[in-house]
Amino acid sequence: MTLVLEASLFVFLLVIAVAITRTKDLFAAAMLSGIFSLASAGLFTLLDAVDVAFTEAAVGAGISTIVILGTLSLTDPVEIRTRRPLLPLGVVLLTGMALVWGTLDMPAFGDASAPIHLHVAPRYLSESGAAIGIPNVVTSILASYRGYDTLGELFVVTTAGIGVMLLLGRGESRP
Amino acid sequence: MLEFASIGILVTMSLALVRALLGPTVYDRILALNLFSTKTVLLIAVAGFLTGRPEWLDLALLYTLISFISLLAVLRFSKYGNLGDDERAKR
Structure with a gap:
């Protein structure tokens, strides 16, 4: 049952992350990042990392949302895109692959x-x-x-x- | 019984997520965020009983406090367009 919960939360995280990168409405992105933090806090709790989960909820869903909104009040609420962000995408993919590669040396979960x-x-x-x-x-x-x-x-x-x-x-x- | 409760909470979470993704107005998204945080609290509480750790209930209470504070900030932003500037807020 916990596996079902964790898998659903991972699906939520994936959907939210893609939506944050796709949306042009920055207020929606702020709300979605709050939801992302809440979902990941729930996931951390289910994975028994209660302290990490609490930090994620306090910093991610609490303070980060407020700070992002404070920034948003100083800028335009609509994102302006000039070109396709291929270089950042490549950097993010490379970093992600390096991180996954780094986890290969770690002992198995629950070992x-x-x-x-x-x-x-x-x-x-x-x-x-x-x-x-x-x-x-x-x-x-x-x-x-x-x-x-x-x-x-x-x-x-x-x-x-x-x-x-x-x-x-x-x-x-x-x- | 707890399994059904958690499945129901997951369904509600996904509905709130859909509203946050589509939601044409600002208030749809605020409501979606609030609903999602409430459901996260409920999910943690139910999962605590499901895995035999009812202490997670305290954690869920703390999450409620955090989401209340951030909801206040979001509502203040959506009403005044900024967070702490009283001079601009009065206008």
Whole structure:
């Protein structure tokens, strides 16, 4: 059943991606990119990457849509095409093929003998419940084993937020 | 039962997607985005129960909050034509 759900979401993603490249109405493209992020967030959740899915929903469907709309308010809402974009298409195809080629070296999905399952993961799985006291292993890794790392990320995010507020802020001194 | 629910949600998602692709007016697309985000939330909730992880319900609630904020931004844009400029918005 999960397979059916994942396959349907992949079909949705494909349809949306083609539609985004084909449409000339930029507001429609903004809406479709929001839908794309939501569908991929659902797909990530089904694939058990809950944290990635949440980031995708927050950044893709939340902030990106708002930023795209903010950009759209400064430009013309209709895309103007002058020529067929053959060079970008070639670059995208090459990059995609390189990425697919790169995944060939990776261990198979769910392979129990993959390096990531053999190195520190068994220790986390067996000891983190008793050592940290958090039932979710991912949470205990992020919040405790890599606590300083997460703290640094929070600093980065806060700095980025301050930067965005300075850029977008409604300064009273503005003419 | 949950299987039927998820199939129904998938059908609704595809209908919303069709409306987002065709939808002649701006409001069709806004409604399609909102419907799609609601259905994503429902799909995650149903899939959580389907795979034995009802904790995903919390995740679905957070998604609702995010889509509400972005919906506010979209509606503000469609009404005023910009996002934060009160001087221009008053006109």
